[in-house]
Amino acid sequence: MVPPHPLHRSPYTRTAISLHWLVGLGLVGTFALGFYMTGMPFSPAKLQYFSWHKWAGVTLWLLIVARLSWRLAKGAPAAPAGMPGWQRAASEWTHRLLYLLMLTIPVSGWLMSSAKGVPTIYFGVLPLPDLLARDNELGNSLASLHLALNYGMAGLVVLHVAAALKHHVIDRDEVLARMLPFLRRT
């Protein structure tokens, strides 16, 4: 078998790799903070964490828009040769859904916040417009939606990580190393 062209070995740009890990860590942190803060008793810390969570959500949304623009402009490396068709399709759709969720989850949180009567002021400085008027029932529905979308995303992230590990450990291909260049075998 012809060895892959060196250029195809790590075709993700440094920007794409940085954005991937930045967003990945941000998602895990913001997700964890979201779960932690909702279980807290009402306190100044709780209100503070809610604000931080919202600021993180806005930041992530901006990073995700940047990532998606970068990906649409620069493309992504192809799947390894010999990967079964169903795996290619699964990978393609998992990534599409992940992007969709990463874009819609912050928006659902923002709308929920407006409906619950708490405007989002980015870093306490920049007010985001309230697209919805205060409506507690709608606020509760949006909270359920925000939670459901997050569960969906968590499931896909688990799948995403499992697939990456499977590529590295079982298939022993370069898929994970493309995003973690220090794992490169050759």
Added chain:
Amino acid sequence: MTSTSLRSAFAALALLAATLASHTASAVDYTRLVTDKSALSFTYKQMNAPMEGSFKRFKGTIAFDPAQPAKGSASFDIEVASIDVGSPDGNGEIGGKQWFNAAQHPTARFVSSSIKPLGNNRFEVAGKLTIKGKTLDVSTPVTYRADGANGVFEGAFAIKRNDFAIGEGPWVDTSIVANEVQIKFRLVAAPK
């Protein structure tokens, strides 16, 4: 009749007419607060986000004659438990001990002590505000306008929640929930 006595008779008539006219004007004497047309709201900042709240139930007495504003008076009883702080989370907590302690202090009260005309249907109303058992002097500008038979009184003033111990314990810290609370009112009063 001499011309002098005629003149004085006219003067007396003019005086009578003027007295009558002023009496008619002062007949607009607002005495009843129309609660369902009145509103008592407030704004404050939470992590710099502007929040809006209101008190749904309050009652009061008003005695106000625009021709003799300084003689007017007003007092209001506000049902603390009717507060809406602008978010469901906050509403679940605001009646508690650290906040309004509504069980022990169910009523907030304002009683006017003086009304100073500032001209142009604007007045400075001073009075005593009691919240959570603490009484402080406050004063607020009020504008008045007639709306049909009713009088509409509007104004806003600021208080510091910590002055009334609204938010004790960890809430004394004003970096999360600001100390300043803007109180806004729109009071409609009817004659009789």
